[in-house]
Amino acid sequence: MKITTKINIMTTAWILCVLVAVNAVVFFSFMRITVNMEDQELYQRANTLIKEMKLDESSILKKDQLTPYLTGHSFIRIVKPGSKMNNEVTNDKHLAAKIKPKFVQKKEAERKIISQNNDEVQTLVVRVPIHKSGQVTAALEMGEKLSGFEMAKDVLLSILASSTILGALLALLGGRWLSNLIMRPISNMINTMEDIEQSGIPKKIVIQHETKDELQKMAVTFNRMIERLEDNLEKQKQFISDASHELKTPLTVIKSFADHLLRRGIRNEADALDAIETIHSEATRIQKMTERFLDLADTESGNHLEKKSLDLVALCQSIIKQLKSAYKREIDLHFAAPSIKVIADELKLKQAIIILIDNAIKYSTDKIDVYLNVNELNTVIKVKDSGIGIPDYEIKNIFERFYRVDKARSRETGGTGLGLAIAKNIMKQHHGEIKISSTEGVGTEAELFLPKS
Ligand SMILES: Nc1ncnc2c1ncn2[C@@H]1O[C@H](COP(=O)(O)OP(=O)(O)OP(=O)(O)O)[C@@H](O)[C@H]1O
Ligand SMILES: [Mg+2]
Incomplete structure (x- = not known):
């Protein structure tokens, strides 16, 4: 499945869940508040009626005076202990017949669904006790059809359902637009990669x-x-x-x-x-x-290095011993301490040092000095000769592959022009540096810097 489709489906599903949850909260809160309000309103009407009609004194309903208390489809009754109906006024006989009279000691509200003409109708009945000299002598029962409530419920449900569908649709469209926007550079990249794969360029x-x-x-x-x-x-x-x-x-x-x-x-x-x-x-x-x-x-x-702790003094002593006997040249080693520990790839470091000493041997005839020093940041290996030197303007070139200052002389000495390029790579692999300073006709100093950390 394409990632855009995945993003689309996932965002839409998530937004749909959120919408359904929010709408459910809205719906149930609305129902609860409305039901409470209706209960309270009917209680209030019952209490007003008890007060105005002075029912706590006579408990007798005067029918013609009660008509203003009846609403659309409703009934009002007095119920005596034992749930015996004493008196009733109604403008909906069918409704009154469906709800049995009930005597109560404490006020209560009851919701009932009754069927009328193949339809279900929600009704609300409140019962309020009538007191006479501290005793409950009867209960006032008021009931009415809640057709308005049903309608409001249906309207709210249809509004919520349509807003959910609309929200999901917008989320789907928005999600598609958004995922396309996000994916465009990625698709670009994929196309370019495929191009590279096919053309090899x-x-x-x-x-x-x-x-x-x-x-x-x-x-x-x-x-x-x-x-x-x-x-x-x-x-x-x-x-x-x-x-x-x-x-x-x-x-x-x-x-x-x-x-x-x-x-x-x-x-x-x-x-x-x-x-x-x-x-x-x-x-x-x-x-x-x-x-x-x-x-x-x-x-x-960039092959990995086999780094280990080694003694630079011992390493240089062995290199110099080999080169001295092979080339019959005077090479002196000077070191700041009898043992200088460095962490490096022994073979590669040895190779870099040999490259410098080999150059000194090839491009000078006098004594060669090798110095080992340690400063705050680096361990420094310096090879100094008093040979032909390198012109200033050539120093920047000598690390280039195959570069030789004097091709004719290099040919004589057998140089390939790769030594310093290799030494530079080795130092780079060790996060170190190589520097060469030279004066033509005076001599050359080549230094390797090995960082301590
Ligand atoms: N100590 C030095 N004195 C004078 N010239 C030098 C010295 N070291 C290097 N050079 C110059 O720099 C050039 C590049 O040195 P590099 O070591 O890279 O190559 P090479 O010595 O010619 O060949 P290779 O080391 O591959 O056998 C040399 O050809 C030489 O001209
Ligand atoms: Mg060389």
Whole structure:
């Protein structure tokens, strides 16, 4: 069932229930008040009659004087103890015949439905005791047809019933209009999503009115999500194009040297060895590059981190030991405390630190210093070299994928231009930062900031 239909049915049913309940309260209150008023009015008339006719002295009805006390269809009687009728005046014999006389000690009102000409008629009888020297000697009985009451009841019932039906109809129409109004942006969204599903092209929702409500918020969030998706798709495209471009050079070199070997064979041994060496080095470069691609994809996909508490001093000592023996370079570690605890993904943090030290090794020849410090907010890992440095205007670019300041030199050093992009992603995953400051010809300082909390 469509959500609009559901909303419609539910609101209508609810409003119908409310209307029925309110109308029932109105109806029963009206009945109660009217009945009470009628009882009181007839009592009052009976009391006036007793007083005016001085019934407590004689208990005899003087018929002609009583006529003004009779209403449309009514009777007046005196009833003696033992419910014996003493005296009666009436202008509706049929009514009088239907209601038996009754003697009472205390006043009472009685409602009775009698049938008359195949019709049911509501009647009201009040009985008021007549006192003589402190004793109840008789009772005055007054009865009348309540045709006005019946009519009022019927009119009220039909008004309430029609207003309920009208209310339900209006609720149904209003509910439909309201649910359509609410659902329009949602339907828009569904249509756009279906379009995206069919065409495979991300598309934004057109927001027609600035309603500033939850639905607009939902549409804005959806559009933001689509923007990110478009951005990611664009990045992906760019990455594939950059990566293929990067792979093209070594592959072309490999192919041309392999062609050379095929054409000339290995007759000239020195020549062949040279070709094989080049093929080997380019293949190694491709291998390194693909490893970097995988690292980049891993850090960009926002994969979860395996965070744990680790000692940064011990971690850096082991990294530096490995790099020192591999590159035969002087690398000094300076730390503020013998043990600095951080919460991080060990492998990824290690990777980011190696990227910085690897750059320092590649782009400098002198001693490299690694500093570990702790300030109020962060744990800071600083790698300082006295190498070629980076021109000021290039600093903003070096975190871009595949960006290398000096392509020729990078090729010599085997750089792919992905290291800093990976390190930046790793720091982002840790909610930290990476900063590089450098002076061309003087040296570079690269810092990783790991937030404490
Ligand atoms: N310590 C440094 N000294 C001088 N230049 C640097 C330094 N670190 C980075 N750069 C410059 O920034 C560029 C980008 O560095 P990045 O680490 O991203 O790539 P790469 O070192 O060329 O390749 P990869 O790290 O992927 O092997 C480098 O090519 C280099 O020009
Ligand atoms: Mg690098």
